[in-house]
Amino acid sequence: MAVLVDSDTRLAVAGVTGREGSFHTLNNRAYGTNVVGGVTPGKGGQDVEGIPVFDDWAQAMEQAEPNTAMIFVPPRFAADAILEAAAAGVRLVITITEGIPAHDELRVYNTLKRDYPGTRLIGPNCPGILSPGKANVGIIPASFFKDGNVGVVSRSGTLTYQIGNEIAQAGFGCSSIVGIGGDPVPGSSFVDVLELFQGDEQTELIVLSGEIGGSAEEEAAEYIAEHVSKPVVAYIAGFTAPAGKQMGHAGAIVSGSAGTAAAKAQALEAQGVRVGRTPTEVAELAVQILRA
Numbered sequence: 001m002a003v004l005v006d007s008d009t010r011l012a013v014a015g016v017t018g019r020e021g022s023f024h025t026l027n028n029r030a031y032g033t034n035v036v037g038g039v040t041p042g043k044g045g046q047d048v049e050g051i052p053v054f055d056d057w058a059q060a061m062e063q064a065e066p067n068t069a070m071i072f073v074p075p076r077f078a079a080d081a082i083l084e085a086a087a088a089g090v091r092l093v094i095t096i097t098e099g100i101p102a103h104d105e106l107r108v109y110n111t112l113k114r115d116y117p118g119t120r121l122i123g124p125n126c127p128g129i130l131s132p133g134k135a136n137v138g139i140i141p142a143s144f145f146k147d148g149n150v151g152v153v154s155r156s157g158t159l160t161y162q163i164g165n166e167i168a169q170a171g172f173g174c175s176s177i178v179g180i181g182g183d184p185v186p187g188s189s190f191v192d193v194l195e196l197f198q199g200d201e202q203t204e205l206i207v208l209s210g211e212i213g214g215s216a217e218e219e220a221a222e223y224i225a226e227h228v229s230k231p232v233v234a235y236i237a238g239f240t241a242p243a244g245k246q247m248g249h250a251g252a253i254v255s256g257s258a259g260t261a262a263a264k265a266q267a268l269e270a271q272g273v274r275v276g277r278t279p280t281e282v283a284e285l286a287v288q289i290l291r292a
Helices: 019-031 059-066 077-089 102-115 157-169 190-198 216-227 261-269 279-292
Strands: 012-014 034-039 051-054 070-071 093-095 120-122 129-130 135-138 147-154 174-179 205-209 232-237 275-278
Touching: 012 019, 012 059, 012 077, 012 093, 019 034, 019 070, 019 135, 034 059, 034 093, 051 059, 059 077, 059 129, 070 135, 077 102, 093 129, 102 120, 129 216, 147 157, 147 190, 147 216, 147 279, 157 174, 157 190, 157 232, 157 279, 174 190, 190 205, 190 216, 205 216, 232 261, 232 279, 261 275, 275 279
Parallel strands: 012 034, 012 070, 034 051, 070 093, 093 120, 147 174, 147 205, 205 232, 232 275
Antiparallel strands: 129 135, 129 174
16 A cells, blocks of 8 residues: 555646646656656647647546546646646645745635535645555656555655665555645645555655654644554654754744754654754664564
């Protein structure tokens, strides 16, 4: 098993005719993901190396029946693309686009909750989801990972790659890697993905990679204490970050004493989660548990 994407995934891509969209879509297809179409207004009837292009999501749903959307359009179009995919009945929307205005993210979040509760949004500003050996939707370098029993959920893409690669080098692998993104209004939280990993038979250990800013990691700690029986190890980026300064993602900013790496690590450790101070240490902790 895996979470969110697997061999049953039928992917359509908004922005498939663009340079970045086509590049990553074709990479996803080469990995084995079933790419059934793309959406670019005004370019319906064309194709990208055999991938049919539709003018809108309603047309794509009628003719190709995707169950997963990847959003790879410029920031000013991304909110409408997400909502159009949801309105067409797509159940999973993975948004790679970064730089979406926060008020657009808030509009999307509230509209999905109110009008399309059956659609799950991952992102924005995320690397996507990889289930090794099954499907890759996004920009995650699949060669870094092996199939296995570690579920990874992260606000950061590159830190995820390092942790997953070091786990693979130690001879272990991952069930799924889910990048939730680091924007102020993510479509899915740590808690949402922890729930999925807890219910996934393949996943035996969970790695949570967080960062400064916000309260998502503290909320995850509370959820873990009450609902997660599987071992969890964590990493928090930003132990040396200066207070009041944005570091990396738009949501990675500390205000006063709230949202610091130390406070997040303390909250997680209080619930029995082992927190590494470097990505390498996190991988080592995971391997220790797997070998026990």
